Amino acid sequence: MSNEILDKLSDVVVKGKIKEAKPLAEQALAAGVDPKIIIFDSLSKAMATVGQKYESKQYFLPQVLLAAQTMYQALDVVLPRMKVDTKAKQPGKIVLAVVEGDVHDIGKNILKAMLTGAGLTIYDLGRDVPVKNIIEKAKAESAQIIATSTLMTSTLVAMREIERMLAEENLKGKMKTIIGGGATNKEYSAQIGTDAWAHDAIEAVRVIDDLLA
Numbered sequence: 001m002s003n004e005i006l007d008k009l010s011d012v013v014v015k016g017k018i019k020e021a022k023p024l025a026e027q028a029l030a031a032g033v034d035p036k037i038i039i040f041d042s043l044s045k046a047m048a049t050v051g052q053k054y055e056s057k058q059y060f061l062p063q064v065l066l067a068a069q070t071m072y073q074a075l076d077v078v079l080p081r082m083k084v085d086t087k088a089k090q091p092g093k094i095v096l097a098v099v100e101g102d103v104h105d106i107g108k109n110i111l112k113a114m115l116t117g118a119g120l121t122i123y124d125l126g127r128d129v130p131v132k133n134i135i136e137k138a139k140a141e142s143a144q145i146i147a148t149s150t151l152m153t154s155t156l157v158a159m160r161e162i163e164r165m166l167a168e169e170n171l172k173g174k175m176k177t178i179i180g181g182g183a184t185n186k187e188y189s190a191q192i193g194t195d196a197w198a199h200d201a202i203e204a205v206r207v208i209d210d211l212l213a
């Protein structure tokens with residue numbers, strides 16, 4: 001029964017049936033499905049399928065946008081209900097942003113919900129954020145961590161720039177950095193000298209807790 005709902009929800013996102021997303025997400029929650037399962041096993045997988053369809057030119061930008069809007073309808077219902085098992089062992093302030101030039105913010109918003117659920121304070125600067133603003137906010141709030149996201153290879157340079165600016169201001173090591181999002185990987189993280197990288201939002205909560213220790 002719950003698998004059926006999850007498959008249906010996934011299909012609704014892929015096909016961009018925007019009006020059906022909220023009721024189905026509510027149905028899944030009412031059936032007792034863990035919000036994390038809905039997000040990671042149904043919604044995120046649906047977006048991966050949308051990505052494949054875009055790559056194989058079955059889908060174009062309008063369909064991708066509609067799918068993203070449909071996913072947001074479901075997330076509006078599911079994210080507030082998410083319980084995060086990993087509670088941060090210590091308090092922490094984190095500046096979170098999607099770097100300049102990039103508007104992909106679904107993953108960033110899932111991460112924000114998980115980190116908030118873990119008990120951390122998140123300053124979310126949104127998407128398409130200049131590096132300078134990210135560093136300024138982190139300094140103003142005395143944040144321990146800067147977490148940035150990008151899904152595009154063309155905007156990866158912003159993450160390198162963050163490391164450069166932190167070094168220039170003698171803040172490297174004092175203010176820790178973590179990067180994520182589809183265009184990033186462990187190798188790139190090591191290459192530019194970030195303190196951490198995580199594959200998904202679940203892993204990110206654990207890694208960030210380690211960084212705060």
Ligand code: B12
Nearest residue numbers: 047051102103104105106107149152153180181200201204
């Ligand atoms: C939805 C989508 C869009 C939507 C975005 C809507 C929105 N509000 O986000 C719209 C239609 C606007 C869009 C636009 C474009 N897109 Co687009 N898009 C996608 C798509 C299909 C899905 C992305 C997504 O939401 N995934 C679901 C979320 C949940 O996953 P996620 O973001 O990866 O996040 C998870 C992890 O990565 C991690 N994570 C994320 N952030 C962070 C941060 C930290 C610190 C950590 C630790 C972890 C972490 O946790 C998350 C949850 O587990 C991808 C395909 C793909 N395979 O990713 C293409 C894709 C990202 N897009 C792409 C492109 C090229 C574009 C456009 C340039 C197209 C164009 N010609 O205009 C524009 C870019 C506009 C811009 N300036 O940003 C390319 C990028 C290629 C590249 N490698 O550079 C992709 C890969 C498609 C492709 N195969 O070509 N897109």
